[in-house]
Amino acid sequence: MKVRAAVLNEENVMPSIETVTLADPAEGQVRVKVMAAGVCHSDLSAVRGVIPQTMPLVLGHEGAGIVEAVGEGVTRVSVGDHVIFSWVPSCGECYFCQHERPDMCDHAFMLATLGTLPDGTTPFSRPGQDGDTEDLYMFSQTSCLAEYTVVPEKGVVPIGKDVPFEVAAITGCAVMTGVGAALKSAGLTPGRRVAVIGCGGVGLNVIQGARLAGASQIIAMDHDERKLDDARRFGATHTIATAQLGDPISAVLDLTDGLGVDDAFEVVGRPETIQLAYGITRKAGQIVVVGVAKMGVNVELSAFALPAEAKHITGSWYGQAVADTDFPRLLEYYRQGDLRIEELISHRFALEELPEALEALERGEVRRAVIVMGQQGSGGEA
Known part of the structure; x- marks a missing residue:
C-alpha cells in the first residue's frame, strides 16, 4: 500500500x-494506522547525527494508533x-530480557542499529534511481512518523480505548523515559531532595516522577526561563536559571543546607551538565544520566572523588521500561489525575509540518509537539 512517511535521506x-x-x-508482525506521533529529541538527534542511523530512514518512535492488520501467528x-x-x-530471550531488564535487550539494540525488523527486512520501500526498489530503513523497529507502519508484535502494547491518541503517543517515550528514570532507575522514595538539569519534555516527566515519589524538594535547572516556568507547573518546588549564574553548584548548596541533593538527574546529554549533576550531589548520593550525548563524547571526573565521595553514577535508558506493565501503570496515573500528560503537549x-516541528524543538520552543495524522496545517501551537 502507498503511505506518506517522513524520510531522512542524509544527516x-x-x-x-x-x-x-x-x-x-x-x-509475527502488525500493521498499525498511526493516529498520533510525538516529535521527540531522539528524532532530531537522528537528523543531526547524534544517534547514528542507517539511511534512508523513516523516522518516528513515539506514537499510538489502531491495529489494522496482523500477520500469521500474532496473538497479543x-x-x-x-x-x-x-x-x-x-526479544525475551537474551540475558537482559531473562533478568528483568528488557530495556537493555541486545537483540533490540542490534536491530535498531541495522534499521530492520527481526526477520532482517524493512517494510518501507520506494523506487530507486536505477529503476529498482530501494529499501527505507526503520527507526527502532517503529517508524511511526508515517500514516501507517508495520512493527513486530512485541512492538505494540494494547491500551484502553478511553485514552486519547495524543496522550498515548507521548506516554510511549517522553513520559516513560522521564517518570521511569525517577521511579525505576533512581528508585526515589518519599522525602528525597532532587535536582533535574534540563526541563524539556523528558525533564518535565522526571519532575513528575519525583513528585509522584513524594520528593520533598525538586530543584529544576535550565538556562531557559520559559522551561523553568513549565517546571513549576509540573511540580518543581525551586528553580535555578543556570544562564544567570556563574556558580550554579553554590545555588544548589544554598537550597540544601550545604549538602547537595540526594539525587541529580541530567536530562541534556552534555559533558558539562553531567559534571554539574555530579557537583550538586551530596556524598553517597546518586547521579542519573538520562540525556543522550553524541557517541565518542567523554566526561571527565575526579578519580580521587569517586571513592572519596562514594557517589553512585548510573544511566537510564527508556526509563528502564517494561512496556507491558509500565505503560498501563502510567495511564492509570493519568486517569487518576496524578500524571499530567495532556498538559505536556504545547504544539500540534x-x-x-514535521520539519517545522523539529526546528521548533531545536529552538527550545515546545514542551512536546505531536503530529496528528490527517490534520491540516495548523501552525503548530496547541
Missing part, C-alpha cells in the same frame, strides 16, 4: 514527506485494538 538535512510503499505484515493484539508503540521490542502539527 543535517530535514526529512522530506514522501509517498512510499508499505508491505503487508508478515508472520487484534484488528481494531488501540496500541502504543514500544521502541525497544524486547500536520505530518507535512
